[in-house]
Amino acid sequence: ILLACKAFVVCLLPKKFAAYVCAAIDRRVRACYLQRVVFFVNQEGVEFMTKGCQYVWNNEQGRWLKIVHFYGHEKNIPPHLEANVQVLRGQFPQLRIDLVFVRGTFDTDAVHCLSEMWRIPKNFMFMGCPGPEFRSSVAELGGLRI
Numbered sequence: 001i002l003l004a005c006k007a008f009v010v011c012l013l014p015k016k017f018a019a020y021v022c023a024a025i026d027r028r029v030r031a032c033y034l035q036r037v038v039f040f041v042n043q044e045g046v047e048f049m050t051k052g053c054q055y056v057w058n059n060e061q062g063r064w065l066k067i068v069h070f071y072g073h074e075k076n077i078p079p080h081l082e083a084n085v086q087v088l089r090g091q092f093p094q095l096r097i098d099l100v101f102v103r104g105t106f107d108t109d110a111v112h113c114l115s116e117m118w119r120i121p122k123n124f125m126f127m128g129c130p131g132p133e134f135r136s137s138v139a140e141l142g143g144l145r146i
Helices: 002-012 015-034 046-059 081-091 108-118
Strands: 036-041 064-071 096-103 125-127
Touching: 002 015, 036 046, 036 108, 046 064, 046 081, 064 081, 064 108, 081 096, 108 125
Parallel strands: 036 064, 036 125, 064 096
Antiparallel strands: none
């Protein structure tokens, strides 16, 4: 939509003003592509993470995906998670995909902390369906998508 507006501006506005408006549109488009999206995972399945990448590609303007895995002990980190994320990077070269390990428990406080620390709104965070061990209600996650 912004790029269509840019074409419209170039045709109708005086040259100097059009250049100013086009520069502003370009900055906004760049900001949209740099918007980070967070995907919380508790498993290493490449099929599950592929669906997350497809969701971001099809539904988000941002092209920067942070896959986040919480763990209690290093032995609980899925052994193939890093390799599977590398596969995703090959499947989705148009996305920047980061893998982040967080030592701790996935809960509302952790989601809030990451949102604040990374300055990513919670509505740009999503996860798969919570399992029975998830102690918080979905409403407490403050806009995180499922």
